[in-house]
Amino acid sequence: VNNQQEYYTKDAANLQVKDGYLQITALKSPNYNNSGWDYTSARINTQDKFSFTYGKVVIRAKIPGDDGTWPALWLLGSNIGAVGWPACGEIDLMEEGTVTGFENILSSLHWGKDAMQSRIVNGSTTGFHEYSMDWRSDHIAFYYDGTLLYSQANNANMPFNQKFFLIFNVAVGGNMGGTTINLGSGSTMYVDYVRVYN
Secondary structure, three states, X not given: OXXXXXXXXXXXXXXXXXXXXEEEEEEEOOOHHHOOOOEEEOEEEOOOOOEEOOEEEEEEXXXXXXXXXXXXXXXXXXXXXXXXXXXXXXXXXEEOOOXXXXXXXXXXXXXXXXXXXXXXXXXXXXXXXXXXXXXXXOEEEEEEOOEEEEEEEOOOOOOOOOOEEXXXXXXXXXXXXXXXXXXXXXXXXXXXXXXXXX
């Protein structure tokens, strides 16, 4: 999707828990398994495993900043199979990419309309940071290390009043990853913890 260049795998080289961290690694993998895809990565998806409505989400992660990467921590409405996208709603807690510029945190909502806000932050790709969201029936607020990025009003006419599930991934290329790709020996997103409070 979105012109991305990666092939998602369950290989340990792309996805593992090591040294206390969930590690999602994008790699250059020429013609992976004769698939025609030259890059591999992984995507964690909690659909049909864990979903929730409203609450506070706190994720501590260190994201990659290599050319061509597009790391994201996001959510989709659990009814996507019935109503499709974007009617199901999408919540992007955090995404960054080569095209938008690293250290430019983007948080957004999609539901047929787009509401998004980005902010330049120093050191987002050089250390661990907390990405959090306060999701209520009347608003959704996004935070970076406890500092408010922005808040969007929520109401009954929007799809953000139902169950959503979590997705974590490191895409390669695409609309936000761009066409210049340099992953070196691998480009890894480290996730320390995910906390959901209702």
